[in-house]
Amino acid sequence: MKLHDLPTPALVVERPALEHNLDTMSRALPGTRLRPHVKAHKCTALARLQAARGHAGFTCATVREMEGMARAGLGDDLLLANEVLDARRLGALDARVTVAVDSPETIAAAAEGGVREVLVDVNVGLPRCGCAPGDAGRIADLARRAGLLVRGVMGYEGHVVGLGDPEARRAGVETSMRSLVEAHAQVGGPVVSAGGTGTWDLHRDATEIQAGSYALMDTAYDVLGLPFRPALFLLSTVISTSPGWAVADxxxxALGMDHGPPSIDGCKVWFCSDEHVTFAGGAGTKPPRVGERIRLRPAHVDPTVAYHERLHLVDGDDVLESWEVDLRGW
Amino acid sequence: MKLHDLPTPALVVERPALEHNLDTMSRALPGTRLRPHVKAHKCTALARLQAARGHAGFTCATVREMEGMARAGLGDDLLLANEVLDARRLGALDARVTVAVDSPETIAAAAEGGVREVLVDVNVGLPRCGCAPGDAGRIADLARRAGLLVRGVMGYEGHVVGLGDPEARRAGVETSMRSLVEAHAQVGGPVVSAGGTGTWDLHRDATEIQAGSYALMDTAYDVLGLPFRPALFLLSTVISTSPGWAVADxxxxALGMDHGPPSIDGCKVWFCSDEHVTFAGGAGTKPPRVGERIRLRPAHVDPTVAYHERLHLVDGDDVLESWEVDLRGW
Structure with missing residues (x-):
C-alpha cells in the first residue's frame, strides 16, 4: 500500500525518524534507565519496538493503558504514574503492577484493589499530584502499614520540561530533584523515577526516566534543540480551494489543540473547525489544488494520537504496517 | 446503576435538559425544517431521539457518520455537508445520500463514487468550503452534466453563529443569506440548507436548518442567551489535593480544548494536562476532598464527545442508559 491510498485524515509515523529517536534514547538510557511512557503513543505495537530495545519497564497514565500493556504481554514491570481511587482492575492484572500514591485514600485504594507495590508520588514543583516532599516519609509508612511494598519515589518536573533556555531547564531539574532526593531519604527503596523528554539528559539522581514524547515528538519541543526528530504527521486531503485559502479534511x-493549531510546511494555518483546517499557501508557493495531499504537524502529539484508531508506519511512500492505537480510553 | 458507580472520566448527558432542548427545537422547527447535525454528538442513540421527534433528514460531517447513520436505519435522507474526493463508500450505502460539492473535482468524485444527489455548497462569508455565490450556477450545470441530481444549495454562516450581539448575528445571517439566495436563483432545486444553533431562529430563506449543538450545548454558547440548556458534563474524580489546589482525573x-479549558462550578480551573485538571476551590467553598466527584463543563462539546466511547444518560443520580458514541473516526 502507498501513502496515497490511505483514506484521510490519517496519522502517519515515519519509520526512519521513529527508529532514530528510539535508538538515540536507548543508547543514552539503556535498559531500566528508561521507563518509556506509553501515554504519548497509546500503541502496544510501538511499545514492542521500545521493549525490543531492552526496556522491560513501562510507564502508564491510565488503568486502560495498564490493562492493554498487560494483555499485550508487556507487563514485566508496569508503573501507573498516576493516582487512582479504585484499583480493582489493576489488582486483577496478570502483570507486575506498581501504582503512585500520595494520600491515605490512594493507599487504601491500592491495598483494597489488590495492588502490591507502590511509589510515593512527590510534588517537585508542578502544581499537580504528589505529596509535599516533607510528607513522603509519612505516606511511605502508611503504605507499609497497609501491607504495600514501597519501591521508592517518583516526581515529575513538568513545569520545567518545556523551558526553552537549557540553563533554566538544568537548574529547574536540580531544584526539583533536590526535593525528590529529600523525599527519597525518608522513603527508601531502589526506585527514583522522574523526568521526561525535555529533561532526558539532565538527571543525575533519578534511577529511571519516564520519557514518552521522544518517540514521535511534538512541534512544541522544536525550540528545545533535542536530538529527536518529528516522526508523526497527519495526512490530509485538500477538499476545497478559494482565492487566498484552501481547506483540508x-x-x-483529529488534533490535540491545547498547544495551538498544527503547522503545515510553507503555509500559514488560519484556523481549524471540527473536520477542517483552513490555510493559506506561503509567498512563492504554488496554490494548493483540490485532491492534493498535505502533511500537518500536530502541536501536541499525545491528545492527537488519542483521537485516532490507527497509526500508519511508512518509509517514504510505502505503508509498511498499520498499528491499532489500542490503549485509548479509560 | 448510580452516577457514583461510573468509572471516571465519564461523559454524562442529563435527560431533563436534553429533552428540553430537543423538544424546544422540534416545536420551533418541526419535521424537515430541521436537519439535525450529528457531528455534535456522534451517537445514533441520540439521533434516534431526534428522529422520534419527526426529523427524517440528518446532516453529517464525515463518511463514517453517514455509514453509521445508514447502518442504524436512520438513512431516509442523509446529507454529507462536506466535500469529499473519494465518494465510493457513500455510493455503496443503503440510504438516500446527498453530498456537498463546490468544484469540478468534487463533482467528479461524487459521480464516480456512485452518489446520485448533491447540494451546491456556497461560501456565504466563512473562509472555508463552498464556491463563490456567483459561481454556483456553473457548478450546478457541471453536476447535472455529470448525471447528478442537484437538490439545491447549502451555505454555513459559521462566522456569524457565535456573535454575542443579537443584532450583529441577525445582520450577519441576512448578509450571508443574500449570497445564498443569489446562488440558489442560479442553481434551482427545492433545498436551501443553512444555519446552526446560534442562528436557529434567524432564518427566513433557508428551507432547513443544520443545527446540532442545541442538543447538548457548549459553554461557548452561554453568552448568546439561547433557550437551550447545558445537558452535558464530564464526571471526574478528585485524585489528589494540595494546599491551594486539587487535581481530578x-x-x-477527555476534552476538546480549542475553545479553552472546561469550567467547574464555584472553582477556578488552572490548567489541564493529558489526564488531569488542576483547579482551585472558590472563596468560601469547602476544599475538595480526595475521592469526591466533580462535574466539568466542556467549552466545546463536539471535539469532547469525539474522545469518548460512551455517553451516559442520567436523571439525577440514576444512570438510565449508556449509549455508544458510534460515529467516531473517519
Whole structure:
C-alpha cells in the first residue's frame, strides 16, 4: 500500500525518524534507565519496538493503558504514574503492577484493589499530584502499614520540561530533584523515577526516566534543540480551494489543540473547525489544488494520537504496517 | 446503576435538559425544517431521539457518520455537508445520500463514487468550503452534466453563529443569506440548507436548518442567551489535593480544548494536562476532598464527545442508559 491510498485524515509515523529517536534514547538510557511512557503513543505495537530495545519497564497514565500493556504481554514491570481511587482492575492484572500514591485514600485504594507495590508520588514543583516532599516519609509508612511494598519515589518536573533556555531547564531539574532526593531519604527503596523528554539528559539522581514524547515528538519541543526528530504527521486531503485559502479534511477532532493549531510546511494555518483546517499557501508557493495531499504537524502529539484508531508506519511512500492505537480510553 | 458507580472520566448527558432542548427545537422547527447535525454528538442513540421527534433528514460531517447513520436505519435522507474526493463508500450505502460539492473535482468524485444527489455548497462569508455565490450556477450545470441530481444549495454562516450581539448575528445571517439566495436563483432545486444553533431562529430563506449543538450545548454558547440548556458534563474524580489546589482525573484526552479549558462550578480551573485538571476551590467553598466527584463543563462539546466511547444518560443520580458514541473516526 502507498501513502496515497490511505483514506484521510490519517496519522502517519515515519519509520526512519521513529527508529532514530528510539535508538538515540536507548543508547543514552539503556535498559531500566528508561521507563518509556506509553501515554504519548497509546500503541502496544510501538511499545514492542521500545521493549525490543531492552526496556522491560513501562510507564502508564491510565488503568486502560495498564490493562492493554498487560494483555499485550508487556507487563514485566508496569508503573501507573498516576493516582487512582479504585484499583480493582489493576489488582486483577496478570502483570507486575506498581501504582503512585500520595494520600491515605490512594493507599487504601491500592491495598483494597489488590495492588502490591507502590511509589510515593512527590510534588517537585508542578502544581499537580504528589505529596509535599516533607510528607513522603509519612505516606511511605502508611503504605507499609497497609501491607504495600514501597519501591521508592517518583516526581515529575513538568513545569520545567518545556523551558526553552537549557540553563533554566538544568537548574529547574536540580531544584526539583533536590526535593525528590529529600523525599527519597525518608522513603527508601531502589526506585527514583522522574523526568521526561525535555529533561532526558539532565538527571543525575533519578534511577529511571519516564520519557514518552521522544518517540514521535511534538512541534512544541522544536525550540528545545533535542536530538529527536518529528516522526508523526497527519495526512490530509485538500477538499476545497478559494482565492487566498484552501481547506483540508483534518480538524479539531483529529488534533490535540491545547498547544495551538498544527503547522503545515510553507503555509500559514488560519484556523481549524471540527473536520477542517483552513490555510493559506506561503509567498512563492504554488496554490494548493483540490485532491492534493498535505502533511500537518500536530502541536501536541499525545491528545492527537488519542483521537485516532490507527497509526500508519511508512518509509517514504510505502505503508509498511498499520498499528491499532489500542490503549485509548479509560 | 448510580452516577457514583461510573468509572471516571465519564461523559454524562442529563435527560431533563436534553429533552428540553430537543423538544424546544422540534416545536420551533418541526419535521424537515430541521436537519439535525450529528457531528455534535456522534451517537445514533441520540439521533434516534431526534428522529422520534419527526426529523427524517440528518446532516453529517464525515463518511463514517453517514455509514453509521445508514447502518442504524436512520438513512431516509442523509446529507454529507462536506466535500469529499473519494465518494465510493457513500455510493455503496443503503440510504438516500446527498453530498456537498463546490468544484469540478468534487463533482467528479461524487459521480464516480456512485452518489446520485448533491447540494451546491456556497461560501456565504466563512473562509472555508463552498464556491463563490456567483459561481454556483456553473457548478450546478457541471453536476447535472455529470448525471447528478442537484437538490439545491447549502451555505454555513459559521462566522456569524457565535456573535454575542443579537443584532450583529441577525445582520450577519441576512448578509450571508443574500449570497445564498443569489446562488440558489442560479442553481434551482427545492433545498436551501443553512444555519446552526446560534442562528436557529434567524432564518427566513433557508428551507432547513443544520443545527446540532442545541442538543447538548457548549459553554461557548452561554453568552448568546439561547433557550437551550447545558445537558452535558464530564464526571471526574478528585485524585489528589494540595494546599491551594486539587487535581481530578479528566484532562486533554477527555476534552476538546480549542475553545479553552472546561469550567467547574464555584472553582477556578488552572490548567489541564493529558489526564488531569488542576483547579482551585472558590472563596468560601469547602476544599475538595480526595475521592469526591466533580462535574466539568466542556467549552466545546463536539471535539469532547469525539474522545469518548460512551455517553451516559442520567436523571439525577440514576444512570438510565449508556449509549455508544458510534460515529467516531473517519
Amino acid at each position: 483534518a480538524g479539531l477532532k | 479528566a484532562g486533554l484526552k
